[in-house]
Amino acid sequence: MKKATATIRDVAREAGVSVASASRALNGHANVTPATRDRVIAAADKLSYVPHLGARSLTMARTNTIGVVLPDLFGEFFSEIIRGIDRAAHARGLQLLLANMHGDASETVQAIRAMRGRVDGLLVMSPTVDAAFLDRHLPGGLPTVVLNGHISGVGHASLSIDNEGGARAMVAHLAGTGRRRIAMITGPEGNSDADERLAGFRAAVADLLGDAAPPVFAGDFSEAAGETAATAILAADPLIDAVFAANDVMAIGCLRALADAGIDVPGRIAVAGFDDVPVSRFVRPTLTTMRVHIADLGTRAFDTLAGLIAAPDGDPPAEVTLTPELVVRQSTTR
């Protein structure tokens, strides 16, 4: 009972009509006799015909698929954003072609090229991507939305988070609860989110605490980096009474290291993160953070892309900036 994958030709022959009629019948076009339509449907059914979407895409120049390029650094961030994208894609009946980046810029180029002819648009989140990069490597004006980047123009758009404002809000909260010496754990070198959060932190600390050179410790968004930084912080300056990590994952690592060292959080040191990944509610103490609504970010990015695909030559959509929201939990409240 090994059936060799019927094509539309087989269906046409079986139904005794031309492939054109078969195609029309199968796709519910108006100009077909009910009789022939039925014969075609019956034939398709009998042969277990399933249309070859690859071929269809080639003729229609439309794939009903969008490509998603993400860095893999992002534990829960990753799954949340995919969930958001998928939610929107599903609503429009589109499929998702996924490319996780485990590497550098050249890999990003590879991934983007590998999507040519397989997608109608691209959703890219990569620290190494900017406008020039896209123009150079994007297969002929494929509509693209960049997440957490800043770029826009015909066929391009971007969505970003107000990282600087978020960082300022967090510093204000910390200062408001009486913290006087706040340290920051930074994200990876060159990551724009990380850089902006640091800038916002510096500005706010200067404004609110008059601290022109607050202590800054290097991190890379990983839990291990958070632990390492916590140790360094303890050794560096006993006056530090708050730590602001550039993302939640590092804050959690920090929390762990402080607990191991027997330090009271938030009594002696307050700890805060950024993103509000789902685990933040589960760690003890629960983590104060800036909520980003990650899934929504994905959904909105997708919708922006859908707009771009629908009107490739329209005016570039305004660059959207999402404002994160302070979520106060146990790690900063005495």
Add this chain to the structure above:
Amino acid sequence: MKKATATIRDVAREAGVSVASASRALNGHANVTPATRDRVIAAADKLSYVPHLGARSLTMARTNTIGVVLPDLFGEFFSEIIRGIDRAAHARGLQLLLANMHGDASETVQAIRAMRGRVDGLLVMSPTVDAAFLDRHLPGGLPTVVLNGHISGVGHASLSIDNEGGARAMVAHLAGTGRRRIAMITGPEGNSDADERLAGFRAAVADLLGDAAPPVFAGDFSEAAGETAATAILAADPLIDAVFAANDVMAIGCLRALADAGIDVPGRIAVAGFDDVPVSRFVRPTLTTMRVHIADLGTRAFDTLAGLIAAPDGDPPAEVTLTPELVVRQSTTR
């Protein structure tokens, strides 16, 4: 500077050769003069040529893509398994076409059909899929691996978890720490993982505690279900001194409800889960569970599929069963 997506023809013309030669040069075939090769490469470069992979797939009858069909019920489980699959796919240079199921069996059929002609093989995890279902709906013998199902035959394979053994191991642990009346919170009706865990639980409780009718509470793998069940458990029988939830997420909901009710865990009641999702280490008390190595499950499933694709008519691979491993944490140890 709007370049209209060069095709291989444009490249050929630019280089002054035939498309055949262009193709050969571009793909690094042996039979091309270094001179022509260089001219072609230069032309491609000049035109920013990026091959149209959709078209290539059509001729080569190979897409270098595998389709992944998952239910969306699985929070962290989802992201872990994707991570595992992606790791393996990346190693072999394959892409992933993703379909998240938000619905029922008919949607699964849709998703599977929508992959015809776009993928070389399928990785399916769906409670509604069995051998008959696949044979009926699978586009002509597409190699398929079913996760957490039991099915095998030419072109099909499956991977599963020893749920029954895992449940028995957990009961043994609970009984070993002195628990005498263990309640179970089940997973969704008809879910094979859930059913097997329940069966293992029943058998082990009968064997080890002589309890022929242990209390069982209905759940659906959600955090809310865990909370509801916890309340029901407290009301039902004050002698219950342990709860075994069919997955971690429910166990976590249970933990939360018990904490709200002021119940001492593990003092008065022990709580255990199944899966070892990443958050299990972060909740307080930390959660005792059966570790499934979710990402590995994805990786191995992918590798099995790759084998199937390489040798579609070979002997069906043995059905692989993964043995979960007991991880004892605070929620069950006095």
Add this chain to the structure above:
DNA sequence: CTGTTAGCGCTTTCAT
């Protein structure tokens, strides 16, 4: 309403 023809972009015999 239906069939014939062309063609999407690419690879691959088959000649030359």
Add this chain to the structure above:
DNA sequence: ATGAAAGCGCTAACAG
């Protein structure tokens, strides 16, 4: 080594 031509499976004019 190179080019002409066929064809992957499908849809879309264009005639009839």
